[in-house]
Amino acid sequence: MTEPTHRIDLYIEAGESGKLAVPQTEPQLAVLCRKVMTRPTGLYLTVVEGALGLASGEAPKQHPVSVDFVSGAARHRQQYGGGRSQAIARAVGLHQRKDLLVLDATAGLGRDAFVLASLGATVIMLERHPVVRLLLSDGLERARSSGDPVFERMSLLSGTLDGHTSRVSPDVVYLDPMFPERRSKAAVKKDMALFHSLVGADEDADALLAPALACAQRRVVVKRPRIAPPLAGNAPGMVLAGKSSRFDIYPLKSITQGHDPAT
Numbered sequence: 704m705t706e707p708t709h710r711i712d713l714y715i716e717a718g719e720s721g722k723l724a725v726p727q728t729e730p731q732l733a734v735l736c737r738k739v740m741t742r743p744t745g746l747y748l749t750v751v752e753g754a755l756g757l758a759s760g761e762a763p764k765q766h767p768v769s770v771d772f773v774s775g776a777a778r779h780r781q782q783y784g785g786g787r788s789q790a791i792a793r794a795v796g797l798h799q800r801k802d803l804l805v806l807d808a809t810a811g812l813g814r815d816a817f818v819l820a821s822l823g824a825t826v827i828m829l830e831r832h833p834v835v836r837l838l839l840s841d842g843l844e845r846a847r848s849s850g851d852p853v854f855e856r857m858s859l860l861s862g863t864l865d866g867h868t869s870r871v872s873p874d875v876v877y878l879d880p881m882f883p884e885r886r887s888k889a890a891v892k893k894d895m896a897l898f899h900s901l902v903g904a905d906e907d908a909d910a911l912l913a914p915a916l917a918c919a920q921r922r923v924v925v926k927r928p929r930i931a932p933p934l935a936g937n938a939p940g941m942v943l944a945g946k947s948s949r950f951d952i953y954p955l956k957s958i959t960q961g962h963d964p965a966t
Contacts, residue, residue, distance in 0.1 A: 712747040724753030725844040755841040768894045770842020794950035796958035806873035808864040825856045865914040876915040879926040880908035909935040923953040
């Protein structure tokens, strides 16, 4: 579970100032990127209205993929996603207790982490891919300027899960490793297809389960495509299945054990 090294081009479209809304992103951007004056043919980073985004020269008309917790799909899911009755909330245990500490060890673009934090959890995000982590950091810092207390319950760490097992003691470790791309690209949303192109599949996904079980205090939750085998061939204790995906749950201790509902 080594952290990949990656450098990527930075290209600013004509008419954009290239100025980031979050100055904290600048030093990390300088380390990862080289600025180019011609649009790259492959993947590159860009800045649109102050937000850092991932774009592709193969799809110049597609809007760059950025992390936006304040508007759009993320906010819609927060408002209309079903609250603590939705599958991810029940899998993690938020329908029984909302003040859980969750370690999202495969944070990606932070969408599931945002849902969990919106429902009351404190969420530590881990993302090992440096470009994705930069996108996530930029989005989180922009969101914090909104003043919404949800974002004070979200934090971001670098590195991999096995490097943090002795440093954090979450109630729940949540895993959503990238699965090999589906046969039909048409079935994948355009923004996620771009994300998949950058990250690829987590070929070492099976290696995530052991450190997750060593780190979690109450349970490990793994999101999987419905047809995928369980991680490392280790059958879960419980399963919540949907139409296209499922949550494999590895319980270690009751979610409510030792918890005083009055506090």
